[in-house]
Amino acid sequence: MEIAENINLHMREIEDHFKAAISVDCVIFGYDESELKVLTLDCNMEPYLGFPSLLGDLVKNDENLDEAATRILFERTGITDVFLEQVKAFGETDRHPMGRVLTVAYYALIKVEDYRQNGQPRGIGAKWRSISQLNEMAFDHKNILDSSLHLLRKRLIEYPLWMKLLPKHFSLPELQNLFEAVLAKSIDKRNFRKKISKLGIIKEVGKKQEDVPHRPAKLYAVNEKKLREDYSFLLKNPFIS
Amino acid sequence: MEIAENINLHMREIEDHFKAAISVDCVIFGYDESELKVLTLDCNMEPYLGFPSLLGDLVKNDENLDEAATRILFERTGITDVFLEQVKAFGETDRHPMGRVLTVAYYALIKVEDYRQNGQPRGIGAKWRSISQLNEMAFDHKNILDSSLHLLRKRLIEYPLWMKLLPKHFSLPELQNLFEAVLAKSIDKRNFRKKISKLGIIKEVGKKQEDVPHRPAKLYAVNEKKLREDYSFLLKNPFIS
DNA sequence: AACTATTAGTGTATTTTTTACACTATCTAA
DNA sequence: TTAGATAGTGTAAAAAATACACTAATAGTT
Incomplete structure (x- = not known):
């Protein structure tokens, strides 16, 4: 193959494919009042207005996935050294109304007392919700929660x-x-x-x-x-x- | 917040963030000659020329991750109904020379006899390599292989x-x-x-x-x-x- | 036909892990 | 003092995991 042709092909690939966004969504687990809870926001985006959503953000261009998850945790809770593990990627084409946004899910384990001390100023609007009351969520977040809980259960046993x-x-x-x-x-x-x-x-x-x-x-x-x-x-x- | 301002902010987000590509890489395991093997290619991209690489492709815009993995498996082996499971996402900023390419790893289990019957015409240049001889690989593929093997070991036990x-x-x-x-x-x-x-x-x-x-x-x-x-x-x- | 080399196939005893199960102890509040 | 509530404790049986050594069947050789 000619080099020029090769470059051309690469150009086309870039045009066609380098159009996706990457986000990280964190399932932040806490244990309080004898219940397993998840830190959630109320979604402000149509068509999920008012639905509980996970805490997430787009990944910055100079940031890897673990760094993005750590940043989100810090921005939202003020806590550093959080226990985090990647769950998996979620990539349905229609999972986000803004376009193709592949999201990588992480679960986090934090002590609710630490959050109470550090977090409330920054985590404005964030609410702990018991997993039993999280049935409908924004985007595919219920799906993400289910996968994360499944992983947490396995990890807790081992x-x-x-x-x-x-x-x-x-x-x-x-x-x-x-x-x-x-x-x-x-x-x-x-x-x-x-x-x-x-x-x-x-x-x-x-x-x-x-x-x-x-x-x-x-x-x-x-x-x-x-x-x-x-x-x-x-x-x-x-x-x- | 004004609606116009809101839209503006979204525009900036789109410009800043919707620039990534998404790929899927498959760790195709086979068992042959009493060894665990992985189907590999010889990388043709600098700076990894000649290094073994996994079989992967960019995810199409109308394709979800599972579909992309299934397609890659079919294109490369001619086999349908392949056993596949997502491993995790790999998103180091510098993992690909062409730009920000987040990749989602899958492992696949196939019967080598099925591959021999269906696959060779399409899987041009693909080689089975024993895992013991896969030490250096292209991109972050060794890392992906290690994670996949770790998951396979757990799954095989359960x-x-x-x-x-x-x-x-x-x-x-x-x-x-x-x-x-x-x-x-x-x-x-x-x-x-x-x-x-x-x-x-x-x-x-x-x-x-x-x-x-x-x-x-x-x-x-x-x-x-x-x-x-x-x-x-x-x-x-x-x-x- | 006998023998050798090679791998297939088989059972038991011990230890460890898991499970099932019911009563006494300590504290507060009335 | 008593009632109500939850904390704390041990043993026996079943199941699962482990350690371990010999006989059986075939091909190839003499």
């Missing part, structure tokens, strides 16, 4: 990711309830505790719950030393390069 | 995907070797057979290997009836919507 969702001090009933909320099933208390204790990565902090109208539960924290030994990859973010 | 790679009739030693090749570890023969037989989805076909210079192994086939009962989702392609 890695102790719950530590990214719970406050520094937490009780075993809280931890069990988190599992039950995410996996949407009830778990035997004794077997659950046996499994957690075998992990060996939490330790008692010597305190108890306060202000509860019943027997208070002991509080635990992650044992950073054991964590480093057995799950050092969780200290960095193993899923973000 | 689902009987090996049936997508083996010929209609296969022996248990072949099946075990496939596992060993994909997982890159050796497996105890008796325990392996126990596990496979508990699945209950293969049946003897009443034949034996021929032309082997030692005791011939019995041949098996997938029991379609049992498969429908226990793994009906594998008959369709569960990972392609």
Whole structure:
């Protein structure tokens, strides 16, 4: 093939194809009030006016996908060092009214207390919504949420990711309830505790719950030393390069 | 905000952002000569001239991602109904010399015998390469291959995907070797057979290997009836919507 | 026909993991 | 003191995973 012809062909390819936009949408999970919640906005774009939407943005030209996700998390919550993992790309041709916008979904795990402290000023209009009340969403965001939740469920079983969702001090009933909320099933208390204790990565902090109208539960924290030994990859973010 | 201003802002967004191309790259796995192989091309683009590359193409404007992957598979192998699953998106800003090309990776499982029958005319220049010899690849394709192999390993453990790679009739030693090749570890023969037989989805076909210079192994086939009962989702392609 | 080389095929005992299951303990509020 | 509510604890049975060594069938050789 002649070089000129080759260049021509490339020109045509560029004209035909370099017309898409790339966005990142984040499914920001939080655990609060004994429920799994997602940080959402109210969509302001037709035809989805008022529908809950995920937090996303177009990817800048000099930004890779992980960077875009990290930026969105920071812009919206003020939190850095967020646990993030890519879910997958969503590329239906008609998924966005503005044109061809391929979106790459990430899920994020944050401690709601961190968000309350840092985030509210920036995350204007953002609302925590329980996953059980997220049925209709803007764009294909319900689809994205479902895929993300599916991935989170798998990850929660294989890695102790719950530590990214719970406050520094937490009780075993809280931890069990988190599992039950995410996996949407009830778990035997004794077997659950046996499994957690075998992990060996939490330790008692010597305190108890306060202000509860019943027997208070002991509080635990992650044992950073054991964590480093057995799950050092969780200290960095193993899923973000 | 004024409507005109709003439109203006959108115009700027379009100008700034709708400049990316989207491609799909397929990691086409095959099992042959007791090895896990990947269908590759020799890259003809600088600076990767001669490096092995995955089979990919730009996504057409009226095509979603799954459709593009299916098309690439068909164009390159002549095979329809290929088992495909999206791996993830790769979006480093500098991953492609032609500009910003976000690529979405898929892995595919095909029977090498099907490829030999249908494919060679179209897959001009395509070569099966053993994964062990794929160290340097064009673009970020080694990275894509690694992610795909990682996903395949997980999937192979949870689902009987090996049936997508083996010929209609296969022996248990072949099946075990496939596992060993994909997982890159050796497996105890008796325990392996126990596990496979508990699945209950293969049946003897009443034949034996021929032309082997030692005791011939019995041949098996997938029991379609049992498969429908226990793994009906594998008959369709569960990972392609 | 006997023998050698090579791979196929088979079962049991042990350990580990998972599951099922019910009562006592501690706190608040009345 | 009592009632209400939730926290906390152990054991036995079943299932799954692991470790392990010999006999069987075929082709090729002598």
